[in-house]
Amino acid sequence: xxxxxxxxxPAMAKRHARHTRFQWYGRIAIAISISFMxxxxxxxxxxxxxxxxxxxxxxxxxxxxxxxxxxxxxxENSLKQANYKPILLQGLQQxxxxxxxxxxxxxxxxxxxxxxxxxxxxxxxxxxxxxxxxQRVWVAASSEVDLYVKGKIDPDVPEDLRRLKDxxxxxxxxxxxxxQVKKQFNKTFFTSGDSRAPEMAGILSAALGSFFSxxxxxxxxxxxxxxxxxxxxxxxxxxxxxxxIEVNINNLAAVPSIVFGLLGLAIFLxxxxxxxxxxxxxxxxxxxxxxxxxxxASRSILRSIPQATRDAxxxxxxxxxxxxxxxxxxxxxxxxxxxxxxxxxxxxGETAPLLMIGMVAFIVDVPKGVTDVATALPVQIFLxxxxxxxxxxxxxxxxxxxxxxxLILMNVFAVYLRKKLERRW
Amino acid sequence: xxxxxxxxxxxxxxxAACGGGDSSTxxxxxxxxxxxxxSGRDQIKIVGSSTVYPFSTTVAENFGRSTxxxxxxxxxxxxxxxxxxxxxxxxxxxxDMTNASRRIKASEIKRCADNGINDIIExxxxxxxxxxxxxxxxDQFNITLxxxxxxxxxxxxxxxxxxxxxxxxxxxxxxxxxxxTKIEILGPPPTSGTRDAFVELAxxxxxxxxxxxxxxxxxxxxxxxxxxxxxxxxxxxxxxGENDNLIVQxxxxxxxxxxIFGFGFLDQNADSVQGTVINDVVPTFExxxxxxxxxxxxxxxxxxxDNIGVVPGIEEFLNEFTSERAxxxxxxxxEKGLIPMKPEEHAARKASVLALETVSLD
Numbered sequence: 001x002x003x004x005x006x007x008x009x010p011a012m013a014k015r016h017a018r019h020t021r022f023q024w025y026g027r028i029a030i031a032i033s034i035s036f037m038x039x040x041x042x043x044x045x046x047x048x049x050x051x052x053x054x055x056x057x058x059x060x061x062x063x064x065x066x067x068x069x070x071x072x073x074x075x076e077n078s079l080k081q082a083n084y085k086p087i088l089l090q091g092l093q094q095x096x097x098x099x100x101x102x103x104x105x106x107x108x109x110x111x112x113x114x115x116x117x118x119x120x121x122x123x124x125x126x127x128x129x130x131x132x133x134x135q136r137v138w139v140a141a142s143s144e145v146d147l148y149v150k151g152k153i154d155p156d157v158p159e160d161l162r163r164l165k166d167x168x169x170x171x172x173x174x175x176x177x178x179x180q181v182k183k184q185f186n187k188t189f190f191t192s193g194d195s196r197a198p199e200m201a202g203i204l205s206a207a208l209g210s211f212f213s214x215x216x217x218x219x220x221x222x223x224x225x226x227x228x229x230x231x232x233x234x235x236x237x238x239x240x241x242x243x244x245i246e247v248n249i250n251n252l253a254a255v256p257s258i259v260f261g262l263l264g265l266a267i268f269l270x271x272x273x274x275x276x277x278x279x280x281x282x283x284x285x286x287x288x289x290x291x292x293x294x295x296x297a298s299r300s301i302l303r304s305i306p307q308a309t310r311d312a313x314x315x316x317x318x319x320x321x322x323x324x325x326x327x328x329x330x331x332x333x334x335x336x337x338x339x340x341x342x343x344x345x346x347x348x349g350e351t352a353p354l355l356m357i358g359m360v361a362f363i364v365d366v367p368k369g370v371t372d373v374a375t376a377l378p379v380q381i382f383l384x385x386x387x388x389x390x391x392x393x394x395x396x397x398x399x400x401x402x403x404x405x406x407l408i409l410m411n412v413f414a415v416y417l418r419k420k421l422e423r424r425w
Numbered sequence: 426x427x428x429x430x431x432x433x434x435x436x437x438x439x440x441a442a443c444g445g446g447d448s449s450t451x452x453x454x455x456x457x458x459x460x461x462x463x464s465g466r467d468q469i470k471i472v473g474s475s476t477v478y479p480f481s482t483t484v485a486e487n488f489g490r491s492t493x494x495x496x497x498x499x500x501x502x503x504x505x506x507x508x509x510x511x512x513x514x515x516x517x518x519x520x521d522m523t524n525a526s527r528r529i530k531a532s533e534i535k536r537c538a539d540n541g542i543n544d545i546i547e548x549x550x551x552x553x554x555x556x557x558x559x560x561x562x563x564d565q566f567n568i569t570l571x572x573x574x575x576x577x578x579x580x581x582x583x584x585x586x587x588x589x590x591x592x593x594x595x596x597x598x599x600x601x602x603x604x605x606t607k608i609e610i611l612g613p614p615p616t617s618g619t620r621d622a623f624v625e626l627a628x629x630x631x632x633x634x635x636x637x638x639x640x641x642x643x644x645x646x647x648x649x650x651x652x653x654x655x656x657x658x659x660x661x662x663x664x665x666g667e668n669d670n671l672i673v674q675x676x677x678x679x680x681x682x683x684x685i686f687g688f689g690f691l692d693q694n695a696d697s698v699q700g701t702v703i704n705d706v707v708p709t710f711e712x713x714x715x716x717x718x719x720x721x722x723x724x725x726x727x728x729x730x731d732n733i734g735v736v737p738g739i740e741e742f743l744n745e746f747t748s749e750r751a752x753x754x755x756x757x758x759x760e761k762g763l764i765p766m767k768p769e770e771h772a773a774r775k776a777s778v779l780a781l782e783t784v785s786l787d
Binding site: 077081106114115118154157160161162163195196197269273275276277358360361362363364365373383385386387388389390 | 468470472475478479481482483485486487489490491492493495496498499500501518561667668669670689690692693694695696755757761762
């Protein structure tokens, strides 16, 4: 049979080889990018996973009235602010009787978190009948102890290079032997604001700050963006002016985000005197930043809707506005929402513009509204990454994990909307 | 399908509309808050140095937890940026206090006065050492300020009364006793207060060991500054950004490199990095505190006296900050790496702060 397909010709073999080679280049490229991504995710995961657990120490506390509430008034504030250090220390000394010198007592007490006394204060204020009783309470261990229990401090390192000394370790082991040390789910991480002590720090205030900022951002950017896109696409006649506007929108989309922060500082803070460090201003700045993205995405969606839809509606006697709002915009809505969500996902990860308007700050209180001072998730990550205490290393990674979860959720939602509602022509 | 899409559109528009409704309802209580903001805040606002930030936030947190006042807000803006904000005006939209890793300058006091801030209280926080450190995988460095200057400066003396571009590539070219490794120093960028202090204390300290340059300080200040303050721009000095943790990590990765950062980071990372001995003094808590370690500076914060009584809690905050349990010898700030003042100085400073004495630079 004659070789019609030239399958034996050397030129053909070369062609085939090139074909396979190219496919392999592509596969290798994908494999490399995926392995980088996996490397990053696993590194963050293994560094951060520890932060979801925290070490607790059980202390047998005697709530003596003379110590906590000498006046006997049971006033909530004075119960909260009473000095619980002596009774916690007494509890520890029952297990470790050796520590009686002032310095030893201080060191022993440092096994517990600084927050332990505030924690007891809260409990007693909530349940004043505790006074006079004797209870076993679980309080947070200090960050150093926590790191040791999690195996992140190597006891074989020479003692003077460690912050946790041999005697501290011996004390921890004594406590552990009597069943007074345990690891449990770190609820604090999700329910409290920032703290200088890693074992007391949480992401709630940052997460809420991000939420309020994005809310404001959505409320401003979504209607403005959609209206601009619809007008430019459906109503505006093509002219020099619309060309100019288009060029400007495209340029704005590429402006570095810090510039929007400076703009926010100059206009919202200095000119309008809006309150500094609040999600209100943060959201406005982020809205300015995401607006061009939303407009560009929405316009391209509107452009992809077939002219036939408009012609049919107009042909049946609908007005221009009816055509637009009854037919074109509803068809484009899923795409426009997708564009908005993707724009907001980018806004969620921004720190630079927030820097200028004072949202890079230490904030303990959880914000309750858009005019309360707040920080944002990526800012919290930045602040923790910059802290000297070792305990913040795992918190930083844990916060990155939380931020990634939010980003993935937003992107999945955008994909879902597109898949579920988008129409193809 | 069409209906569903329409519904989606309506829902989306509705969402925007009811979102609008939400914003107006949340605005209602916030109008009251805004009024509170303009007539006087109920929360202290602090800005300023990133070096003082860990200490300031620690006190703020303790203050917030142990009193009925709100926890102060602390922003990290850098010393210069903080003083600029601090001096930009009176009223609730401007901070009550600013942290500084150096003393306030006369020009800044003037700027404050121009904007109606005449009475500023200066609070000394304590001391901070700036250390040069390397990985524990290599040997501890032992150098003098003069050698440090010769390693880092852009131009160095050429031996006959002039200068030449710095051509030192390896440590043993400066002093044969130093190791035969490439000079690699990681340090903060010019915007950082740590860099300012390092220039002033270490670079000038080394520079002044050359008599003719020291003499120039009086006669030709500009040339003096050019010689003493400029860092080399080749790859022997690497600007590593403001993040000191990053420098520590890079030192672990590159045992030949030295890094410049605050003592607090050395204290927390003593298991992986070691401080360089400078002029035969080891950077330890004791040596910095008694002043024998040459590269140490004072940390301050500044308070608007007029805001006391307007913003609640300022006096109580000052009380907490200057208390023995915070900034004293065994206070909780020492735990965070602050080098406290000697008891006598602490007591004297505390008394003048609590008497609300205002700052004057002479």
